Amino acid sequence: MARIHIKVTATVPDTLLIQLDALIATHAYPSRSAAIEAALTALLRARMDAHIEAEAAKLDPGQEQQLADEGLDDYTTLRLLGRRAPFDAASWGHSSGPSVAR
Secondary structure, eight states: OOOOOOOOOOOOOHHHHHHHHHHHHTTSSSSHHHHHHHHHHHHHHHHHHHHHHHHHHTSOHHHHHHHHHHHHHHHHHHHHTTOOOTTOGGGGTOSSSOOOOO
């Protein structure tokens, strides 16, 4: 899918523009637009990473492990009893779709 680019105007300090043009002169980026796009992408990714890290810090590792173990125990019990996993289309009365090997 092609991305749509929209032209924007920004006012920046001359020292910043000199450094940006130096990057372009060394072929680090093909154009100002490409360099600014890369910088904005890095900024937005860093902010998203910080947000995810802050949310993950709120989780209790012990509780998360317990929940994962419970899910694994349920799945293992089903498999040992020879039953299909609950996400198997055949167990829901559908004849098509992927099935879990026994």
